[in-house]
Amino acid sequence: MKILLRAATIFDASSAFHQQQQHIVIENGIITYIGADEQQADQIITVEGLCVSAGWIDMFAYAGEPGLEYKEDLETLSAAAAAGGFTEVLCLPNTNPVVQSKAGINFIKSKSALLPVTLHPLAALTVETQGKDLTEMIDLYKAGAIGFTDGTKPLQGADVLLKALQYLQTFDGLLLNRPEHTRLSEHGQMHEGQASTRLGMKGIPALAEEVMVTRDLQLLAYTGGRMHFSLVSTAAAIEAIRQAKAAGLQVSCDVASYQLAFTDETIPPFDTNYKVLPPFRGEADAAAIREGLQDGTIDALVSAHMPQDTESKKLEFDLAEFGIINLETAFAVANTTLGDTLSTAALVEKFAANPRRILGLPAPRLEVGEAANLTLFSPDEVWTPTLAHTKSKSGNSPFFGQALRGKVIGIIHKGQVVLNSSF
Amino acid sequence: MQELSVRHLLGIKDITVQDIRLIFETADNFKDVLNRPIKKVPSLRDITIANVFFENSTRTRLSFELAEKRLSADVVNFSSSGSSVKKGETLLDTVNNILAMKVDMVVIRHSSPGAPHFLSRHINANIINAGDGTHEHPTQALLDAFSIREKYGEVAGKKIVIIGDILHSRVALSNIFALQKLGAEVMVCGPVTLLPRYIKDLGVKVETDVRKALAWCDVANVLRIQLERQQMKYFPSLREYSLYYGIDKRMLDSLDKEITVMHPGPINRGVELSSDAADSHHSIILNQVENGVAIRMAVLYLLAARQ
Numbered sequence: 001m002k003i004l005l006r007a008a009t010i011f012d013a014s015s016a017f018h019q020q021q022q023h024i025v026i027e028n029g030i031i032t033y034i035g036a037d038e039q040q041a042d043q044i045i046t047v048e049g050l051c052v053s054a055g056w057i058d059m060f061a062y063a064g065e066p067g068l069e070y071k072e073d074l075e076t077l078s079a080a081a082a083a084g085g086f087t088e089v090l091c092l093p094n095t096n097p098v099v100q101s102k103a104g105i106n107f108i109k110s111k112s113a114l115l116p117v118t119l120h121p122l123a124a125l126t127v128e129t130q131g132k133d134l135t136e137m138i139d140l141y142k143a144g145a146i147g148f149t150d151g152t153k154p155l156q157g158a159d160v161l162l163k164a165l166q167y168l169q170t171f172d173g174l175l176l177n178r179p180e181h182t183r184l185s186e187h188g189q190m191h192e193g194q195a196s197t198r199l200g201m202k203g204i205p206a207l208a209e210e211v212m213v214t215r216d217l218q219l220l221a222y223t224g225g226r227m228h229f230s231l232v233s234t235a236a237a238i239e240a241i242r243q244a245k246a247a248g249l250q251v252s253c254d255v256a257s258y259q260l261a262f263t264d265e266t267i268p269p270f271d272t273n274y275k276v277l278p279p280f281r282g283e284a285d286a287a288a289i290r291e292g293l294q295d296g297t298i299d300a301l302v303s304a305h306m307p308q309d310t311e312s313k314k315l316e317f318d319l320a321e322f323g324i325i326n327l328e329t330a331f332a333v334a335n336t337t338l339g340d341t342l343s344t345a346a347l348v349e350k351f352a353a354n355p356r357r358i359l360g361l362p363a364p365r366l367e368v369g370e371a372a373n374l375t376l377f378s379p380d381e382v383w384t385p386t387l388a389h390t391k392s393k394s395g396n397s398p399f400f401g402q403a404l405r406g407k408v409i410g411i412i413h414k415g416q417v418v419l420n421s422s423f
Numbered sequence: 424m425q426e427l428s429v430r431h432l433l434g435i436k437d438i439t440v441q442d443i444r445l446i447f448e449t450a451d452n453f454k455d456v457l458n459r460p461i462k463k464v465p466s467l468r469d470i471t472i473a474n475v476f477f478e479n480s481t482r483t484r485l486s487f488e489l490a491e492k493r494l495s496a497d498v499v500n501f502s503s504s505g506s507s508v509k510k511g512e513t514l515l516d517t518v519n520n521i522l523a524m525k526v527d528m529v530v531i532r533h534s535s536p537g538a539p540h541f542l543s544r545h546i547n548a549n550i551i552n553a554g555d556g557t558h559e560h561p562t563q564a565l566l567d568a569f570s571i572r573e574k575y576g577e578v579a580g581k582k583i584v585i586i587g588d589i590l591h592s593r594v595a596l597s598n599i600f601a602l603q604k605l606g607a608e609v610m611v612c613g614p615v616t617l618l619p620r621y622i623k624d625l626g627v628k629v630e631t632d633v634r635k636a637l638a639w640c641d642v643a644n645v646l647r648i649q650l651e652r653q654q655m656k657y658f659p660s661l662r663e664y665s666l667y668y669g670i671d672k673r674m675l676d677s678l679d680k681e682i683t684v685m686h687p688g689p690i691n692r693g694v695e696l697s698s699d700a701a702d703s704h705h706s707i708i709l710n711q712v713e714n715g716v717a718i719r720m721a722v723l724y725l726l727a728a729r730q
Contacts, residue, residue, distance in 0.1 A: 070567055144438065192620065193624075194621045194624040194625070196621070196623055197438065197619045197620075197621040197624065197625060198596075199536060199537070199558060199700060200536045200555075200556060200557040200559065200596050201537075201557070201558070202557070203620075205620075228497065269540065270536070270537030270541055271542045299550050311513075314513070314515065314545075315514070315541075316514055316533065316535030316537065316538045316541055317535060317536065317537045317541065318500075318535045318536060318537075318556070319535060355685070359544030386440065
């Protein structure tokens, strides 16, 4: 099978063709030609404004398999990921059972082998993600765990974090954690501010995140090792990470790609499709996120894909679960809200190059002879996501019916081409 | 005939000052009715109202039920403590089941902020919020403001302090919105742990010394300490609270002016308010209760016209 990507702008900072428009030929999953000559092919992909980059990789996504398949299974997660331009996805360990054994790791790897998207298992950092006893991390690493995290459950104990950071140094393993002091945010439903006060809603103070980031960085400075903060959302947390990086700590962080779509003041009151963790914050935090993305303090953008069945969302606000689905809209939402802040090349860096650098994965290159691990997209195309077209099993998105700028055309990975519609 | 700008009474936030004045004028008429030998009018004949209470309530439910019966509505009551989810049925299912029996209006009390708003998006009956968690309790605020108006002739320009657990109080929030719309100055007073961090942003004064608050105000609305709604400890003991935030008659008598004391009930006598203060001439607590029926009649009557 020979595929021609016609007149595609290449985004690969390591390539001689970076930001150039070329024809690309892929034969049986291998890039065989990049150049100005338009070649014959079995399938020709012609899209106005077509861009090509290394396949994107998502560092924070949730599938309910095993145990909660009614929210999302690995097949639907993979389909949603492909539709959103992700060729690789890290799966959170908060399943039932929790991913904390070789069998759990192997289950995801064996499923992944059958899918067009590579699924990387994250292993639990502590047994049952209870934040107490460490999992068998060396064994899990050898089985293929790409990193260690309690995922949706922020780690609380300073002692556990300290031991984990030390123990992971045995194999230079990566610890990921979403920073939140859960006693300070207990029962919180939305960002603590004027809006939460007006709505009589218990707030999630920015302080709950800031306290943890500051503390965790102190522990990291003490232990050494590597740490990645998932889903940062506050100005003070970003500033603390900026300073830690300047001081030479091995720290990185990501932000949900939807984080800038709303603030606590712009979300419609009591609509559970806007209930996310961390919550949509205030203007000052949004400005700090922009700045952090621009100056590189924030390394990566993630989908923070959190599928929830209707029964978990069509409820009173405080009883509803947190999270929205975002694999399919991750790029479009980021491109729409950040288009004035980040260039397309910079967005690609946050979705592809930086996550791989943090995870120690080889970067797919746009060179002749390389295996194609590619995302095809059109940054200026405006489209509207709808519930009817979503690949996810769940429909908890605030973006349905909203026009977004930046459309994913499809992915080429593992010798397979997955296109969003007939191009 | 004038009508309300809304189909539901979800909160004071969502209504206009004209709505409030219309409710007051209508309540004036119903209050006259309530003082006649025959207290019943046929206004809501053929209207069926469900009082759906997911939280314990005695007086609010009684007040609504009386208001409904005085208006000749058919009334059904549903109560269940705790959230419906724990029983295995969702709120939406519960209410839809009740509506399937041809109910026109739903009065709902629920522990979740926004539960009435959630319902209003999914069902087709008029909804009246009878208290949603720590969010709003609009009819309470209306009857409080109505009682102040009754006592002073108008609300505008009056200084009103709300004392106690502001953090967990839907009464406080609805009162702030209502009193501000009517042109009053509002202060909140309590220990800092019981004051929402961003309460000042709502345009209220904040005071932690109850004596200073009393010296400032014309009206003190004393809130019940909502022990059942506190998910953790916000002050060391009821003893200390009553010593430093409780109001007694001696404090009221020591002021250089006459102030009015209100309480949404039920009173924890000896905690936030001493018996001698609650029963003194300062107090209009029982007038509030009486006005509650007239206000709720007015709200039901005006919303029924917006079917």
